[in-house]
Amino acid sequence: MGDxxxxxxxxxxxxxxxxxxQPSSSxxxxxxxxxxxxxxxxxxxxxxxxPPTVESVRGSLDDxxxxxxxxxxxxxxxxRRELDQMDVDDSATSxxxxxxxxxxxxxxxxxxxxxxxxxxxxxxxxxxxxxxxRFSFNLQDARSRMRDQGCLMLLRLFALMLVVTLVYxxxxxxxxxxxxxxxxxxxxxxxxxxxxxxxNINDTNIAETLRHITSxxxxxxxxGSFYLAEWVEQAMHRAGFDQVExxxxxxxxxxxxxxxxxxxxxxxxxxxxxxxxxxNDSQTPVFHxxxxxxxxTGPLVYANFGSREDFKLLADRGISLDGAIALVRYxxxxxxxxxxxxxxxxxxxxxxxxxxxxxxxxxxKGPAYPKGRYMPADGVQRGGxxxxxxxxxxxxxxxxxxxxxxxxRLSPEDSPGLTKIPSLPIAWRDAQRLLQALxxxxxxxxxxxxxGVPKIQGWWTGDQNSPTVHLMNLQDEVERMPIYxxxxxxxxxxxxxxxxxxxxxRDSWCLGSVDPGSGxxxxxxxxxxxxxxxxxxxxxxxxxxxxxxxxxxxxxxxSTEHVEKDVESLRSNAYAYLNVDVGVAxxxxxxxxxxxxxxxxxxxLGRLSDPTANKTLKDIWLEKGNKLDPLGAGSDYVAFQxxxxxxxxxxxxxxxxYPYHSCYxxxxxxxxxGDPGFQYHxxxxxxxxLLLLDVSENPMLPFDIQAYARAITGWVKxxxxxxxxxxxxxxxxxMFNAAAELEANAVKFEAWNQVWxxxxxxxxxxxxxxxxxxxxxxxxxxxxxDTHLLDLGEGGGIPNRxxxxxxxxxxxxxxxxxxxxxxxxxxxxxxxxxxxAQHWINRVADIIHTASNDLLH
Numbered sequence: 001m002g003d004x005x006x007x008x009x010x011x012x013x014x015x016x017x018x019x020x021x022q023p024s025s026s027x028x029x030x031x032x033x034x035x036x037x038x039x040x041x042x043x044x045x046x047x048x049x050x051p052p053t054v055e056s057v058r059g060s061l062d063d064x065x066x067x068x069x070x071x072x073x074x075x076x077x078x079x080r081r082e083l084d085q086m087d088v089d090d091s092a093t094s095x096x097x098x099x100x101x102x103x104x105x106x107x108x109x110x111x112x113x114x115x116x117x118x119x120x121x122x123x124x125x126x127x128x129x130x131x132x133x134r135f136s137f138n139l140q141d142a143r144s145r146m147r148d149q150g151c152l153m154l155l156r157l158f159a160l161m162l163v164v165t166l167v168y169x170x171x172x173x174x175x176x177x178x179x180x181x182x183x184x185x186x187x188x189x190x191x192x193x194x195x196x197x198x199x200n201i202n203d204t205n206i207a208e209t210l211r212h213i214t215s216x217x218x219x220x221x222x223x224g225s226f227y228l229a230e231w232v233e234q235a236m237h238r239a240g241f242d243q244v245e246x247x248x249x250x251x252x253x254x255x256x257x258x259x260x261x262x263x264x265x266x267x268x269x270x271x272x273x274x275x276x277x278x279x280n281d282s283q284t285p286v287f288h289x290x291x292x293x294x295x296x297t298g299p300l301v302y303a304n305f306g307s308r309e310d311f312k313l314l315a316d317r318g319i320s321l322d323g324a325i326a327l328v329r330y331x332x333x334x335x336x337x338x339x340x341x342x343x344x345x346x347x348x349x350x351x352x353x354x355x356x357x358x359x360x361x362x363x364x365k366g367p368a369y370p371k372g373r374y375m376p377a378d379g380v381q382r383g384g385x386x387x388x389x390x391x392x393x394x395x396x397x398x399x400x401x402x403x404x405x406x407x408x409r410l411s412p413e414d415s416p417g418l419t420k421i422p423s424l425p426i427a428w429r430d431a432q433r434l435l436q437a438l439x440x441x442x443x444x445x446x447x448x449x450x451x452g453v454p455k456i457q458g459w460w461t462g463d464q465n466s467p468t469v470h471l472m473n474l475q476d477e478v479e480r481m482p483i484y485x486x487x488x489x490x491x492x493x494x495x496x497x498x499x500x501x502x503x504x505x506r507d508s509w510c511l512g513s514v515d516p517g518s519g520x521x522x523x524x525x526x527x528x529x530x531x532x533x534x535x536x537x538x539x540x541x542x543x544x545x546x547x548x549x550x551x552x553x554x555x556x557x558x559s560t561e562h563v564e565k566d567v568e569s570l571r572s573n574a575y576a577y578l579n580v581d582v583g584v585a586x587x588x589x590x591x592x593x594x595x596x597x598x599x600x601x602x603x604x605l606g607r608l609s610d611p612t613a614n615k616t617l618k619d620i621w622l623e624k625g626n627k628l629d630p631l632g633a634g635s636d637y638v639a640f641q642x643x644x645x646x647x648x649x650x651x652x653x654x655x656x657x658y659p660y661h662s663c664y665x666x667x668x669x670x671x672x673x674g675d676p677g678f679q680y681h682x683x684x685x686x687x688x689x690l691l692l693l694d695v696s697e698n699p700m701l702p703f704d705i706q707a708y709a710r711a712i713t714g715w716v717k718x719x720x721x722x723x724x725x726x727x728x729x730x731x732x733x734x735m736f737n738a739a740a741e742l743e744a745n746a747v748k749f750e751a752w753n754q755v756w757x758x759x760x761x762x763x764x765x766x767x768x769x770x771x772x773x774x775x776x777x778x779x780x781x782x783x784x785x786d787t788h789l790l791d792l793g794e795g796g797g798i799p800n801r802x803x804x805x806x807x808x809x810x811x812x813x814x815x816x817x818x819x820x821x822x823x824x825x826x827x828x829x830x831x832x833x834x835x836x837a838q839h840w841i842n843r844v845a846d847i848i849h850t851a852s853n854d855l856l857h
Contacts, residue, residue, distance in 0.1 A: 180765065188538055190697060197689045198607075200529050203682040207671075210513060210521035210681075213506075214667040217284045220507035220551040221253045221481040228506045228520075229484045232548045235524050236488030239531025241546075243489040249402045249561040250480040251394040252412065253554055256287040260474030263353065263424055266297065267468040271437050275430040280378045283663050284510045286425060288337070288354075289384040289554045290395065293475040294422030296350040298323045299466040302438055302459070303347075304449040305332030306340030306354070308814065311347040319442055319461055321347040325469040327434055327462075329357040329451055330381055336816035338385040341419045351471040352423040355431035356381050359452030361657035362428060369664050373655075373673035377429040379662040382509040386555040388633050389816030390801050391417030393560030396479065399803055401565035404482075412477065417555065422473040428453050434469070438462040483507075483550040485558045490530065492543040492696070495776065498783070499543040500696045501577045501646070502526070502688075503559060503636050505552030510663040513670040516552070518583030519652065522685045523548070529689060540696040542575065549636050552581070559636035563644050570644040571790075575783040576695045577640040577648040580688060584670075584680045586655010589617050589687075592629035592819070593649030594641065594786055594809075595711040596703035597691075601628065601649070604690045611679040617687075630715075632819035633811035642804045645787035647703065651687070653680045699760075699767070700753060701779040705855065708785065709746040712808065712848065713739040715821045728829050730838045734845035742852040749855040752778060781855055788851035791824070791843070798824045799840075807844045 180189050213231075218224030229246065236244045263275040277286050301321055304310040306328030314321065326344040334340050337354055344352040358364045361375045368376045375381075386395050394402040395417035396410045412418055432453050442461035450459045492498070504523040505516050527546055551557030563570060576597075587610070591601060605618035613620060628649075631641050637648040658674065659665045675681055694702050716735045723730060756775055760767045767775070790805040791797055797805045801823075804810045810823030813830075820826055825844055828837040 190693075193533065193538060193697065194690060194693055197529055197533065197693060198686050200532060201525060201682050201685045201689065203678040205528065206521045206525045206681045206685065207678045209524050210517050210670065210678075211667050213520055214511040214513045214517050214670075217510050217663075218506065218508055218512070219255075219284060219510075220483055220554050220557070221255075221478070225507045225550055226484065229486050229548065229550065232486045232506065232524065233488075235527055236486070236546065239488070239527050240534045241488040241531070242491045243487070245487050247485040247487060247562060248404055248482055249394070249485075249551075249558065250404050250406075250482050251402045251551060251554075251557050251561065252290075252396045252415075252477070252479050253481040253483075253551070254290060254293075254475040254477045256285045257474045257476055260472065261285070261287065261424060262470060262472040263426065263430070264470045265300075265434070265437055265467050266470045271467050273433055273437075275426060275433070276378070277380075277424070277426065277430070279380055279427070279663050281663060282510075284382075286380045286382060287473070287475075288382070288423050288425060289509075290386040290418060291341075291424075291473055291475065292419055292422045293473060293477065294351065295470075295472045295474065296325070296422060297468055297470045298325045298350045299462065299464050300325050300327055300434060300438060300469045301349075301442070301462040301466060302327045302435065302445065302449075303344065303461075304445070305329060305334050306343055306352070307332070307334035308343050308346075309333065310449075311343055313446070314461060315347070317443055317461070319463050321349045322464075323348070323350050324462075324464070324466075325349065325351045325353060325471055327353045327355070327431065329355055329360065329431075331357075331360040334815070335818070336389065337381075337383050337425075338387050338419060339389070339814060339816055341385055341421065341423045342387060345419060345421045349421060351421050351473075353426055353431075353434070353469075353471065354381075354423065355426045356428055357431070357451040357453060358428055361660065362452065364452035365657060369659055369669060369673070373658050373669070375657070375659045375662065376664060378427045379659045379664050380425050380427045382425055382661045384554050385419055385423060386417045387419065387816070388417075388555050388638075389811040389813055391415070392556045392633070392638050392803060393564065394557050395555060397561075397564075399564065401561045402480075403561075403565060409479065412479070422471060424471060424473055432456070435459065437467045441466040483558055485550055485562055486548040488527065488546045490534065490540060490544045492541050493539045494541040494699075495779070496543055498573050498575050498779075499545050500540075500575055500692060501545045501547060501640070502692060503547045503549055503577060503579050504583075505549040505558065505581065505636055507550055507553050509553060509661045511666050513665050513667050514585050514658060514674060515582045515660065515665065516580075517667075518585070518670065518674070518681060518684075519580040520548070520583075522580060522583045522681055522688065525681075525685045526689050526692070529685070530692075540693075541699065542696045544692065544696050552636055556633075556636055556638055560639040560643070563639035567644055570640070570646055571787050574640070574644060574646040575701065575779075577637060577646045578688065578692060578695075579635055579637040579640075579648060579650040580652055580684070581635040581650065582652050582654070583684050584653045584675045585658055586653055586674070587612070587680055588654050589621060589651070589683075590626070590629075590654045591649060591651035592631050593637075593651070594631070594647040595628060595708040596647050596705065596782070596785070597649045598628050598707040599704040600691060600694050600702045601651075604687055604694065607690070608683055608686055611677070611683070617683070630819040630821055631809045632817055634817040638811070641786070641809055642806045645790040645806060647783065647786045649691075651684075653684060700756060700775060701782050703782040703785075705746045705782060705785060706743070706750055709739070709743040713743060715808070719822055719825065722826065723829065726829050728837060729834045730829070730841055732841060734842055735848075738845040738848040738852065742848060745852045745855050749781070785851060785855065788854050789847060791847055799827055799836075801827075807847050 213228060216224050218228050233244055233246065261277060263277060265271050265273045279286065301314065301319065301324045303314060303326050306326065310333070311321065321344065326349040328340050328344070330337065334343065340354060341352045356362065356375050356379060358375070362368055363374060365374050366372050368374045391398045395415040396402070396412065397406065397408065398417060400406065400408065432455065435453055435456050438460045439458050440460060442463035445459045445461055504519045506520050508516060511517070549558035552559065589605070602618055605621055606616050608617045609615065610617055610620055631637060631648060631650065635650055637650045640646040641648040659669065716732065716739045719735065720732055723732065756771065759771060789807050791807050792805060797803065798810055804823065807824065808821060810820050812818040812820040813827055822844060824840045825837060828840050
């Protein structure tokens with residue numbers, strides 16, 4: 001129950017060198033090779049609930065008849081024929097071409113099946129034990145046989161009357177109780193399921209899970225991540241999921257060569273020095289994922305946060321970056337590390353160094369680890385440097401999936417997702433020496449460029465006469481490295497082909513206690529809790545699919561490749577995607593997502609209490625004036641929201657900076673500073689579970705279309721301010737008209753919600769078939785709204801970034817993690833081409849207009 005610990009098979013965990021040195025061809029597929037395992041089908045114990053099938057009903061009736069007579073096969077055959085006449089389709093996968101009435105029929109027939117099976121055993125004690133038929137002319141035997149035949153006829157008549165009665169109740173009666181569902185003889189209300197899941201989350205389980213997964217590194221493509229894939233699979237099997245399967249992609253990854261990295265001052269001779277690079281207790285090499293291999297030298301130039309504005313200031317001062325090595329710091333006015341390198345490249349630099357400044361994440365903020373939560377002097381922030389604001393997923397297959405048999409690949413040189421100059425991350429311990437060497441070169445920096453590195457006599461920019469720096473970054477580039485997503489599925493009772501997807505990535509740059517370990521530990525606890533629900537016979541109305549993604553840190557690869565492989569199916573059948581990446585880094589709840597989740601999110605926050613503030617999370621949220629932020633880039637929701645059009649949300653608990661992407665991001669850090677009692681991990685698991693129940697169990701999909709309409713109206717007003725700031729000569733009337741129309745149509749659309757609520761709940765939760773069909777169609781239109789906001793026409797997508805198809809959301813071109821609202825419009829306005837910008841204004845307005853009308857038709 002709640003205190004159960006995961007039981008897993010211990011597997012050897014090789015060193016980083018062994019892992020990265022092993023060729024992909026030597027990796028063996030898990031499992032015993034049986035067809036059932038290869039297909040991801042889970043054989044469940046007899047005590048577990050299994051979806052009833054026509055065959056299970058027939059088997060029960062065969063048993064019932066055979067108990068009456070050893071030679072009574074004819075009665076079972078007659079019952080089979082009666083069942084066949086019902087024309088029940090209870091297959092595991094449903095075709096969208098079949099009428100949706102089938103879902104109601106299937107659900108009610110499932111109840112009939114369970115009822116007949118339950119009746120079978122009590123009747124057995126009353127049925128005579130009939131002898132085998134023997135040919136005899138004995139009159140007494142003949143009379144006995146006549147009595148036996150009479151009993152059989154009565155049994156047949158009884159069974160027929162039972163079937164007719166139940167068919168009338170469930171089908172001709174035309175009602176179904178949504179207030180309480182009976183499964184395996186148990187009646188479950190939505191409130192009882194919610195209370196069970198909220199009360200069954202165990203913080204001790206979460207802590208022990210996190211302790212295990214942070215006991216070794218698990219970089220994408222290495223055996224550490226592969227081992228965790230096996231472990232997640234085992235957890236899904238133990239939970240009793242209907243399907244558990246692994247999905248392989250072969251993608252471009254890189255890893256540093258032995259002795260392939262170096263950073264040194266090589267001239268003048270009096271200043272010769274070499275950086276340590278590695279952390280004091282490093283378990284993985286310090287490097288940038290997807291960085292360019294290279295061996296370059298040049299004068300050192302300091303460029304603050306590495307934004308385009310910072311490089312422009314240097315140019316305005318006459319400081320050239322041609323052939324230079326740029327030194328920049330993390331965070332600040334350019335939050336995306338890849339775009340820092342891109343800006344340096346465009347300025348003419350030959351290489352780029354990024355360091356962690358204590359003013360942003362170190363001792364200047366407070367005590368550094370191990371005394372406090374902040375980055376220590378030798379801590380280094382690793383990370384991917386592919387250009388996710390331009391390309392997501394495998395950078396050699398932008399727009400199509402890198403399946404094992406896919407042959408269409410770009411070369412790394414031709415990929416728009418890779419930077420063109422080598423780079424390295426370093427600690428402020430090493431940056432200190434570089435900054436000291438710049439003294440007297442170039443010009444003194446502006447006040448806002450001064451960081452927190454100690455013992456710097458003066459902060460200077462450097463110039464072409466600065467000390468010469470040698471940067472070497474030689475990488476092993478693997479163009480087809482296998483990565484693995486793990487999928488676990490709970491099939492729904494009513495809308496089996498429609499699914500809610502729950503995702504978290506498991507790969508990290510080192511131990512990853514925060515990113516993504518906190519999210520992964522919570523993810524596995526949610527899996528365990530839903531497995532316990534399954535043990536009690538519960539099933540959701542809609543299918544739930546849990547997915548552990550691989551390769552997220554290298555440009556969101558696993559999730560993006562999956563979406564690109566199944567994009568048409570996802571656009572038709574995926575109702576929602578619920579993502580957690582960084583689960584817990586502090587105590588403040590944050591969320592970003594499609595506005596359709598706003599109402600549901602607030603309701604759930606209202607039933608969860610902060611363990612220290614003695615207030616609900618909703619009270620804290622409202623007091624701070626927080627709101628559901630729009631989606632940018634940076635985690636696995638991107639492909640779902642921006643490519644598939646699946647309404648997505650990303651959430652977790654945030655806090656002050658921490659040793660992000662360093663090996664100091666450990667279990668010890670989490671236990672001491674991140675979440676000592678694991679109470680916020682528990683809260684996150686409760687929120688995630690309750691939100692998942694709401695969108696998978698609520699008969700009426702709990703999407704708030706009016707909130708979406710209000711948000712779009714507000715965003716159009718923001719766009720008007722942006723247009724004025726750029727002095728663009730464009731007309732936004734069509735955007736205001738489309739937003740106003742959407743608000744009006746959303747009110748009309750959601751009016752039916754109240755009609756359904758009054759009709760169904762006013763009658764005690766009983767829903768007619770006609771009302772059920774209308775509700776399912778209504779849900780489909782709600783779930784399709786984000787999909788209808790995709791620009792799928794010729795030449796669609798954000799200009800020059802056509803992977804991103806959503807007209808509302810997209811990553812900011814020059815601040816990749818941040819959201820850009822109406823990205824196609826903003827990008828074209830930034831070019832200064834007003835005619836092109838007006839074209840996109842009209843195009844986006846037309847798509848909003850069409851999506852708005854689709855709500856009502």
